[in-house]
Amino acid sequence: MAQTERCEQIRELAAELALGIADGEERALVLEHAASCAPCRRELERLAGVADELLALAPEKEPPLGFELRVLRAVEPPAPARKGPWPRLALAAAVLVTAALTAGGMLIGFRDERQLADQYRAALEHAHGYYFGAAELRDARGARAGAVFAYGGDPSWITIAVDPAFQGTVTEAELVAGDGGRIPLEPFRLENGVWGGALPVSPRELVAVHLVDRDGRSILIADLPR
Amino acid sequence: MESSDEALLAGLAAGDRESAAAFVRRFQRRAYGLARTILGDPHAAEDAAQEAFVRAWRYAESYDARRGQVLTWFLRIVRNVAIDRARLKGNETPDPELLASRLQLEARHAEDEYAPIDERSHLRDALAVLPPEQRRAVVLGAYFGRTAREVAEIEGVPLGTAKTRIRTGMLALRDRMEVTDGPD
Numbered sequence: 001m002a003q004t005e006r007c008e009q010i011r012e013l014a015a016e017l018a019l020g021i022a023d024g025e026e027r028a029l030v031l032e033h034a035a036s037c038a039p040c041r042r043e044l045e046r047l048a049g050v051a052d053e054l055l056a057l058a059p060e061k062e063p064p065l066g067f068e069l070r071v072l073r074a075v076e077p078p079a080p081a082r083k084g085p086w087p088r089l090a091l092a093a094a095v096l097v098t099a100a101l102t103a104g105g106m107l108i109g110f111r112d113e114r115q116l117a118d119q120y121r122a123a124l125e126h127a128h129g130y131y132f133g134a135a136e137l138r139d140a141r142g143a144r145a146g147a148v149f150a151y152g153g154d155p156s157w158i159t160i161a162v163d164p165a166f167q168g169t170v171t172e173a174e175l176v177a178g179d180g181g182r183i184p185l186e187p188f189r190l191e192n193g194v195w196g197g198a199l200p201v202s203p204r205e206l207v208a209v210h211l212v213d214r215d216g217r218s219i220l221i222a223d224l225p226r
Numbered sequence: 227m228e229s230s231d232e233a234l235l236a237g238l239a240a241g242d243r244e245s246a247a248a249f250v251r252r253f254q255r256r257a258y259g260l261a262r263t264i265l266g267d268p269h270a271a272e273d274a275a276q277e278a279f280v281r282a283w284r285y286a287e288s289y290d291a292r293r294g295q296v297l298t299w300f301l302r303i304v305r306n307v308a309i310d311r312a313r314l315k316g317n318e319t320p321d322p323e324l325l326a327s328r329l330q331l332e333a334r335h336a337e338d339e340y341a342p343i344d345e346r347s348h349l350r351d352a353l354a355v356l357p358p359e360q361r362r363a364v365v366l367g368a369y370f371g372r373t374a375r376e377v378a379e380i381e382g383v384p385l386g387t388a389k390t391r392i393r394t395g396m397l398a399l400r401d402r403m404e405v406t407d408g409p410d
Contacts, residue, residue, distance in 0.1 A: 016367070018396065019367040020371065021371060021392075046404070050396055052294060055260060055301040055304075058259050058263040059259050061258050061262050062255055067254055067272060067276070068251060071276050074280050075246055180278075180305075180307060182306065
């Protein structure tokens with residue numbers, strides 16, 4: 001089959017995406033196309049395989065004495081908060097979404113959780129959704145500093161709300177994928193403490209959202225529920 | 227019988243101490259070696275390798291076997307943590323040729339139990355015979371997370387040239403690997 005012009009454009013960018021160095025816009029472009037084009041998807045997988053094998057060429061080295069013990073201490077229980085449920089925030093976020101989709105926001109007074117769950121499902125169906133998650137943003141000391149809401153559907157989107165104390169210091173936002181890869185949200189600019197926009201990847205591929213200061217430090221982190 | 231990488235990762239995620247210890251023992255030389263390759267400094271590399279294990283534990287549930295082996299998934303985490311650390315410290319631009327030559331010299335002596343030796347040594351050889359400007363571009367991207375724009379700045383060439391070098395180099399490596407693998 002003759003390659004389309006779009007395929008040519010995508011293949012120009014595929015190597016950079018495979019190496020994890022494509023910018024957010026290019027990444028979104030390639031992934032969107034590859035989702036519906038098997039030859040381009042296959043090409044991307046091949047190049048990703050090359051990138052993986054390149055890393056595996058790095059020589060092994062014996063770490064310093066005590067390394068294993070230090071790692072095991074770091075990963076010992078108690079399990080991280082991420083693994084626990086997020087019922088209150090998820091429900092609160094469901095109210096937000098459903099309210100946005102329902103005239104007059106009539107759900108504010110609902111106390112029946114089953115009814116709320118029905119509304120949540122209806123909201124998902126209304127927007128072709130398959131995922132809705134919410135998580136608290138926390139600073140380095142674990143204090144709450146805002147919230148993140150992520151929606152998977154058509155389109156997928158994310159909304160980030162930052163408490164006033166941090167609004168002046170946050171300059172960028174990055175999505176963290178399951179393999180640790182970072183995807184910048186661009187352009188990122190808080191308006192009255194809130195930023196919202198389309199998600200370039202499925203929220204199911206994401207594990208966290210990092211808000212970064214002007215020195216590149218992750219100062220607020222939200223671990224997304226799975 | 228030795229547990230599979232996938233089984234150890236599942237055990238790590240579930241908080242099983244024996245699995246966690248086995249996972250760390252199995253991958254620590256890999257993790258530390260890659261972090262040293264990227265960061266150079268032993269202390270920074272140790273910190274980065276440790277952080278990579280913590281992330282592997284936290285993100286273990288997101289591992290998808292259809293997208294590759296546990297080893298390659300984990301090495302991507304190590305790479306990303308090390309690159310973050312390097313950027314945070316404002317590390318100077320590394321010398322990609324020096325790294326490429328170290329991959330040649332040191333890896334040849336390393337035992338490699340995770341892939342047929344032919345496949346990996348073919349990739350190593352393919353990297354060695356790439357035109358130097360393509361090799362530098364690929365190494366800067368793969369190991370140091372440098373974008374095409376950054377490669378262009380480092381090499382003093384237009385952005386389009388940097389993009390072409392990255393792409394052409396990766397395609398040459400892909401072709402060489404597929405010759406080794408045989409047809410699909």
